[in-house]
Amino acid sequence: MNNCHFLFHRHACIRYQVKGEGFPLVLLHGFLEHLGIWESFSDHLSTHFKVISIDIMGHGWTRAARKIFTVEFSASLINDLLSYLHIDRCLMAGHSMGGYSLLAMEELYPEKVAGMCMFHSIPWGDTAERKQQRDQLIHLIREGKRSLLVQQHLSSSFAPENMTRFAAEVERAKNIAMESDSTELISAIEGMKIRKDRTFVVESTHKPILWMIGEKDAYISKEKLLEVAQKTKNGKIVLLPHSGHMGFIEEKEKSAESFMWLYRQVLQG
Template sequence: MEKFVMFGDTPLFYVDEGRGTAIVLLHGYLESSLVWDDFAANLKRTNRVVRLDLPGHGLSGEHGDIHTMEFLSDAVRHVLSLTNVSKCTLVGHSMGGYVALAFAKKYPELLNGFVLFHSTPNPDSEEKKALRSKEIELIQEDKLELIARTTAPNGFAQDSRKRFADFIEECVEMYSMNEKNGIIANLEGMKVREDMNEFVASTSIPHLFVFGMKDYYISREVAEGLVAKFPKAETLLLENSGHMGFVEEPKKSLEAIVAFAEKHA
């Protein structure tokens, strides 16, 4: 079922499919719920799958000049209340992982567990904030497609980009269709997001880290450092993936997430 609902004055688009233990998929920066199409098609065979376009992305509207991760998590909470999901496993890809962490801190009673899928609890460094500010300037100059053509291939391991050329082109189109004000609001939100390392270290909510060993955005060293830092976390290291493991190594990713969700349901 596909549906539009209002979250205050912000329209939200979501998809609710399948039956069983609920798994909620949160896309990353520039993406939309469409990025999960193939993964969700397999996942819904065993689970109820809810996915939405986060505010400022895809078919969902924007709300003001900044979308904090807490605001985005409230949008997720709103969709869950409307779909009568009382408990779920939350899977956040990249920026979606930041939203999942904000949700876990604010609404722990609604979670069986959460998955950081190519995402970390680290805040933006000053260097990263500067890069986001530069990206905002480019978007204001109507260069979103240029950003999309750079970002999309960088999501994949360098040695697999030719194999996923068609999907990369689909991503370029998906990214380019976003409204620029919504994307800017999300960039501003990521710049000011909270350092969640202490929360991850102290939470009793089960959590799974999924990292790609060929990730352009999260280096192998950073990934392995986080695995060592958080021994309570369950982990999946995808040896042949960049930043898009649910596309590059879908079978391993699917099996790990289904097993994690069922274990902690």
Template sequence: MSSIHFFEKGQGQPLILIHGFCEIGAMWKDFSEALSSDFRVICPDLPGVGKSTLDQESLSMEEIAVILESWMEENQIDQPIVIGHSLGGYVTLALAELMGTKLKAIGLFHSTAFPDSQEKKEMRDRTVIFLEKHGVEKFVSSFVPPLFPENRRAELDGEIQLAIEQAKECSLQGLIALTKAMRDRKDRFEVLTNFQGPKLMIAGELDGAVPLEASKKHQDIVSSYIELSNTGHMGMVEQKAETIEILRSFCKAV
């Protein structure tokens, strides 16, 4: 099992924001401050990341979901809205499969219900090899910048450097385990289709990690589908004010 570290702000309807790969819960700080006037915003570190421990060699999406369900029970988090960025979206769908109507609504933020392609699986394997050989710091320094569109990297340099520093708070064991969990995750398109609560999807026009054409295939099975123009994989940074208001509007409607 793992011990989940988190921070929370505000009261009322629980809203869980789940970070992506090479990210920590603190990435949501500005979102938690902006949304805490309306919601109880809760931001966990996934196992092996930030201040959350990982007491096992490997992880699956299903195991992460079980760990988070227990964490919710321990902290009286009932009927939450759960929104996940990238890897956090994969975790959100695993939670939806596990918990069903115990979740009030879900959202995928630059994420997908589809499994990895064979090409992507091979890329994950190369990531594991690189991590084992070079460690966390060298990996995140090369991994994080391409998540942002090339034409905005100079403008967003401060935000990119902060993202790299936060990524360094991931453990080597955690990054390797999460890489393998992403590689081995199953297709959850049917889970998303069958989820009974409201469903949000935010896609980036320039997202290199989750291509727009893949995101469009979810359009007919979610309640609210939004494309961010001139935006890569990090809409919460690239279009912070806009995406905060998208989440506020979705969650208030819920």
């Protein structure tokens, strides 16, 4: 990818990309993705924002010598990168797994976060059943069946009718999913398993929170997430009727427009 940069810091290598000018907006991708998954969406947003996309620990070309990549460690590296880029305050959006690091940022480095977007993401921790499912993912990776894992993951990520409609984007997401190092992925999965429940973070803050929820999301309980989202003090819920778990692709324009609410809330605050 063009215009990518690397920060070597604290025995870690962080890959990132910056597009556009304006108020900073940080994009944190989901599981089996890297910053490239945002390419079209970040182009769209860069007409209004300075968009910083980051490879989260365990994905893409971000690396660190650790057996487990906790979301707290991921947040610390994101904070270090923002300091390096002289960004004191920003909007931050986390897609699925990226939302876990976002909420860790809000808890540990709240001064950096002006507003949040939980993009198909949840604040609660893993259930025993979900941890078992993650162990199964690790088993598939270690057995050399990563292509099967990716195929299963993507078939549930997009709404069924969008698998054909966005065939090129699905294929690109598949290629992106195969690019991360297997050992690094396992470290990221282990970190997700032990993350704590941060529902208290979203329920206690007065900062604006944008909740992007796909009507056809196979990974998230819409009812449970709506129950939490409706309790936030300054929240906006955007339902994407034609989206599964990839609304920034499946309903790109509507998703991008929703970010302007987040920006207006920060300006008014």
